[in-house]
Amino acid sequence: GNSVTQMEGPVTLSEEAFLTINCTYTATGYPSLFWYVQYPGEGLQLLLKATKADDKGSNKGFEATYRKETTSFHLEKGSVQVSDSAVYFCALRGGSARQLTFGSGTQLTVLP
Amino acid sequence: GAGVSQSPSNKVTEKGKDVELRCDPISGHTALYWYRQRLGQGLEFLIYFQGNSAPDKSGLPSDRFSAERTGESVSTLTIQRTQQEDSAVYLCASSPSNRAANTEAFFGQGTRLTVV
Numbered sequence: 001g002n003s004v005t006q007m008e009g010p011v012t013l014s015e016e017a018f019l020t021i022n023c024t025y026t027a028t029g030y031p032s033l034f035w036y037v038q039y040p041g042e043g044l045q046l047l048l049k050a051t052k053a054d055d056k057g058s059n060k061g062f063e064a065t066y067r068k069e070t071t072s073f074h075l076e077k078g079s080v081q082v083s084d085s086a087v088y089f090c091a092l093r094g095g096s097a098r099q100l101t102f103g104s105g106t107q108l109t110v111l112p
Numbered sequence: 113g114a115g116v117s118q119s120p121s122n123k124v125t126e127k128g129k130d131v132e133l134r135c136d137p138i139s140g141h142t143a144l145y146w147y148r149q150r151l152g153q154g155l156e157f158l159i160y161f162q163g164n165s166a167p168d169k170s171g172l173p174s175d176r177f178s179a180e181r182t183g184e185s186v187s188t189l190t191i192q193r194t195q196q197e198d199s200a201v202y203l204c205a206s207s208p209s210n211r212a213a214n215t216e217a218f219f220g221q222g223t224r225l226t227v228v
Contacts, residue, residue, distance in 0.1 A: 032214040044219040051214040098168065099145055100217055104154035
């Protein structure tokens with residue numbers, strides 16, 4: 001079955017630091033990959049996605065590249081802000097499964 | 113426009129009681145999902161509905177859990193004889209269609225259930 005393994009947190013960074021949150025996956029075929037973000041007090045919302053190998057999803061300064069050879073979809077941002085403090089979830093959908101399969105989430109705290 | 117709406121936002125119930133959680137999807141969305149998020153853990157799939165097709169119930173953890181959806185409208189998740197391990201945030205999501213793997217799912221803010 002499908003599974004997502006995500007870097008455990010919590011992660012605490014200073015403002016303007018570089019961010020990487022690792023995500024690897026197991027799936028049959030060619031899944032679509034997603035990063036969702038949950039800001040404090042809000043529901044999950046899509047941050048970015050990629051649908052085929054070597055695609056790069058990007059939004060709000062965040063990027064992630066679909067790497068089929070390493071089955072990875074690591075989230076990166078060159079310079080984080082306090083407002084990026086949130087929980088980040090890596091997810092996939094593919095194969096015969098119609099539901100999204102999520103990682104365990106990574107809590108990010110950015111200090112001023 | 114309105115997003116996915118869930119009610120109640122918080123529910124405290126006594127062990128052994130039944131609870132009903134409600135989800136109003138985005139209008140026109142044919143696919144609807146329920147997930148459970150235990151404290152400090154990822155999202156656990158429970159059930160999904162696609163239009164008038166038979167729902168995928170493969171994620172329901174026990175026969176105490178059930179869900180209904182009429183057509184493409186409101187869904188209710190019912191937990192009978194609640195146990196303390198049922199305490200979690202229950203999330204609902206909807207999407208325009210489930211048929212494409214790259215379709216985004218839109219989430220509600222969840223119902224926080226506490227069983228005491």
